Amino acid sequence: MELKNKFILDACCSVKAMWMNKNHPNAVYIDIRKEPSGFLGYNRKEAINPDYVMDFTDIKFPDKSFKLVVFEPPHLSKLGKTSYFRRKFGALNPNTWKQDLSHGFHECWRVLEDYGVLVFKWSNSEIKFKEVLELAPKQPLFANTSNNKATSTTKWFCFMKIPKAHEWGNLTSKKEGMELSHKVPSLHSAINPKKD
Ligand SMILES: C[S@@+](CC[C@H](N)C(=O)[O-])C[C@H]1O[C@@H](n2cnc3c(N)ncnc32)[C@H](O)[C@@H]1O
Numbered sequence: 720m721e722l723k724n725k726f727i728l729d730a731c732c733s734v735k736a737m738w739m740n741k742n743h744p745n746a747v748y749i750d751i752r753k754e755p756s757g758f759l760g761y762n763r764k765e766a767i768n769p770d771y772v773m774d775f776t777d778i779k780f781p782d783k784s785f786k787l788v789v790f791e792p793p794h795l796s797k798l799g800k801t802s803y804f805r806r807k808f809g810a811l812n813p814n815t816w817k818q819d820l821s822h823g824f825h826e827c828w829r830v831l832e833d834y835g836v837l838v839f840k841w842s843n844s845e846i847k848f849k850e851v852l853e854l855a856p857k858q859p860l861f862a863n864t865s866n867n868k869a870t871s872t873t874k875w876f877c878f879m880k881i882p883k884a885h886e887w888g889n890l891t892s893k894k895e896g897m898e899l900s901h902k903v904p905s906l907h908s909a910i911n912p913k914k915d
Contacts, residue, residue: 722784726745726784726785728778728785728788728789728830729748733807737840748768748770749769749773749775750772750773751773751775753767753769754766754767754806758806759803775823776826778827784830786832786835790838792820794842794846820851821854828880834882836880837877842872852876855876855878856878859876859877859878860878862875
C-alpha cells in the first residue's frame with residue numbers, strides 16, 4: 720500500500736460528505752464497504768468509494784503514518800434495517816459498539832505521528848458525548864461550543880498526539896506542572912461549556 724505524499728487518513732469515509740475536495744491528493748480514504756453510485760436511490764449520484772476497503776479496528780498501515788486522522792464512525796445503533804441513514808452512514812452494533820469504537824480510537828491513534836491531530840466527529844442524539852469520549856485515548860484539546868440545541872447536537876473534537884515527555888504532569892518542573900494543571904478544564908466543562 721503506497722503512502723507517498725499521503726499524510727491524511729479518513730478512517731471511515733462513507734460518501735465523503737464532509738470533504739471539500741472528495742479526492743484530496745494527500746488523503747487516504749478507507750471504509751468497511753464499497754457502494755456503487757445510485758445506492759441511495761436512482762436519482763442520487765453518491766457512491767462509497769474508499770481507496771481501501773478496511774476496518775478501522777484493524778488499520779493496515781504502520782504506526783505513525785499520518786499527520787491528520789479524521790474519524791467519524793456511525794453514531795447510531797437504533798436504525799431500521801433498510802433505513803436511509805443506515806445505508807448512507809452505517810450503524811453501530813448495539814452489542815459491541817463500545818469495544819468497536821475503543822479499538823477504532825486505538826488504531827487511529829496508533830497510525831498518527833507524534834504531534835499529529837485526530838479529529839473526531841460525533842452526534843449525541845443516541846449516545847452522549849461523555850460516554851463516547853470515555854473510549855478516546857486522551858481528553859480532547861477542544862471542540863466546537865455551540866449551545867444551540869435546536870440546530871446542533873454534533874461536535875467536532877480535536878485531539879493532538881502529544882508525546883509523553885511533553886504531556887501534562889510530565890513537565891520539566893514539578894511546580895510548572897502544578898500551576899498549569901489546575902487550568903485544564905474537566906471533561907465535563909469541556910463538552911458542556913457554560914453559556915456566556
Ligand atoms: C457516519 S459515516 C461517515 C460519514 C463521512 N464522514 C462523510 O463525510 O460522509 C460512517 C461510515 O463508517 C463506516 N464504518 C462502519 N464501521 C466501520 C469499520 N469497522 N471500519 C471502517 N468503516 C466503518 C460505515 O460504512 C460508514 O460509511
